[in-house]
Amino acid sequence: MTPRGGTQKTSFNVNGTPHDLDLDTRTTLLDALREHLHLTGTKKGCDHGQCGACTVLIGGRRIVSCLTLAVMHEGDDITTIEGLGRPDALHPMQAAFVERDGFQCGYCTSGQICSAIGMLREARAGWPSHVTEDVAAPTIDLTDEELRERMSGNLCRCAAYPNIIAAIRDASGGDGA
Amino acid sequence: MKAFTYERATDLRAAVAAAAAPGAKFISGGTNLLDLMKLEIEQPTHLVDISRLPLQRIEAVGEGLRIGAQADNATVAADDRVRARYPLLSQALLAGASAQLRNMASIGGNLLQRTRCTYFYDPSTPCNKRTPGAGCSALGGLNRSHAILGASPSCIATHPSDMAVALVALDARLELLGASGTTREIALRDFHLLPETTPHIETVLLPGEMITAVVLPPPPSGRHRYRKVRDRASYEFALVSVAAILSVTGSKIEGARIAFGGVAHKPWRSLEAEAVLHGRPATLDTYQAAADAALAQAVGRGHNDFKIELARRALVATLVELGGAS
Structure with missing residues (x-):
């Protein structure tokens, strides 16, 4: 017998706007954003959690939207690249990516920017990383080595990495988070 | 992905009862299960979402620590008590996955993630884990990443978790809740199974049984790495x-x-x-x-x-x- 899944009602907020959706249970959050809400700034790269192109923020924390079901996000506050800034009023992290040429083709950029914003929040909260010498240290010195490790979940096939690091470094000095 | 029904668990007892049904599975972070469902290696017909059950707390128990199984990997790695007293655990968690995945993945799910053996992930090749009795493609195949200890002629896959390695060194114990509501506790060292002739059976969990917490005894003295x-x-x-x-x-x-x-x-x-x-x-x-x-x-x-x-x-x-x- 073929199992029947069907649809399920789900409500969540995207960039401050409430949405009520009736979705096939199989719909990932990524597909809900792109195909149902037409917020196509969030990109589908590998669709297996390996590239980071689909990174969004949920309650301010970065996640990959391809490896989570939309129905699992009832009531959540989701922020996508569209919620960060506008062409005439860029978020400081977006402005830094433009200033530093932190991209070539741009496909990974939405994910890089959402990830970088989440990353700076983590670092400001004192979260250690794999390259932090003493995980018990109360504060984090965001060296380039730390930035590279903390951003390793976002791949850039154009290899704009040096400029991505430069952009994040610029934004980390201001109110980039 | 095959179709499935979904429910969000609000009650522990109801969740284990629901997950004991044939074809049902728990989902929490989803970072491994959804990946495998997309490849149709996992084909649950019903998902019980346990991510919002009240199992997120990290609390002192005497001189030890009790970590709720629904705490996420990032929160545990960043917990002040874990960093100060169990740095081995923070280091292992931070060595795994990416920051995004650590924000999603639960502690219980980390323990239950499946092997990343390339043949397990490739349905066009025989694999005793996917299809018991089909044979092991890794034995005579590209097995650079495979097991060197405790393997069998049925399976040479490895367990992929970093966290579990630290936990087993720390003598961690697991609290389990069974489908009928009974609880039991087991040493993590006795939780995962060697492949022997049944590599598709990976842990001692019974149908519907849920990991509810990881319990750490007081840390042994000494330096951690x-x-x-x-x-x-x-x-x-x-x-x-x-x-x-x-x-x-x-x-x-x-x-x-x-x-x-x-x-x-x-x-x-x-x-x-x-x-x-x-x-x-x-x-x-x-x-x-x-x-x-x-x-x-x-x-x-x-x-x-x-x-x-x-x-x-x-x-x-x-x-x-x-x-x-x-």
Whole structure:
């Protein structure tokens, strides 16, 4: 017998706007954003959690939207690249990516920017990383080595990495988070 | 992805009862299960979402720590008590996955993630884990990443978790809730199974049974280090990893905990290495003897022969770092 899944009602907020959706249970959050809400700034790269192109923020924390079901996000506050800034009023992290040429083709950029914003929040909260010498240290010195490790979940096939690091470094000095 | 029905659990007892039904599975972070569902390697017909059950707390229990199974990996790695008293656990968590995935993945799910054996992930090749009795493609295939300890002619896959390696070194115990509402506690060391002739059975969990918490006894004295050797500097599974806690007074080893990752079907505690270290002088000779004892039963399958020497060197290097060497 073929199992029947069907649809399920789900409500969540995207960039401050409430949405009520009736979705096939199989719909990932990524597909809900792109195909149902037409917020196509969030990109589908590998669709297996390996590239980071689909990174969004949920309650301010970065996640990959391809490896989570939309129905699992009832009531959540989701922020996508569209919620960060506008062409005439860029978020400081977006402005830094433009200033530093932190991209070539741009496909990974939405994910890089959402990830970088989440990353700076983590670092400001004192979260250690794999390259932090003493995980018990109360504060984090965001060296380039730390930035590279903390951003390793976002791949850039154009290899704009040096400029991505430069952009994040610029934004980390201001109110980039 | 095959169709499935979904429910969000609000009650523990109802969740385990629902998950005991044929075809049902728990979902929490989803980072491994959804990946496998997209590939149709996992085909649950019903998902019970347990991510919002009240199992997120990290709380002191006497001199130990109880970590709710629905706490996420990032929160546990960043917890002040874990960082100060169980740095081995923070280090292991931070060595795994990416920051995004650590924000999603639960502690219970981390323990239950499936192997990343490339043949397990490739439905066009036989695999005893996917189809019991089909055969193991890795035995005569590309097995560079595969097991060197505790494997069988049925399966040479490895358990991919970093966290579990630290937890097994820390003598962690698991609290389990069964489908009928009964609870039991089990040492993590006894939780995962070796493949033997049934590699599709990976843990002692019964149908519907849920991991509700990881309980850490007080940390053993000594310095902690989780050392991970992999093909990339970040965001890659271990070829070999070592979790070590070493206590040295003067030049004598007072206590040691040793576990390996990436080498077996389960996180691999090496009581053999610990026995060699205990009471002996902290010297290179001692460390090498411990490594010999740890790897005495190791068997390579061709492409992964190098992992035996790699594991030996990784352990010795870790012990030199922690205990010095005279």
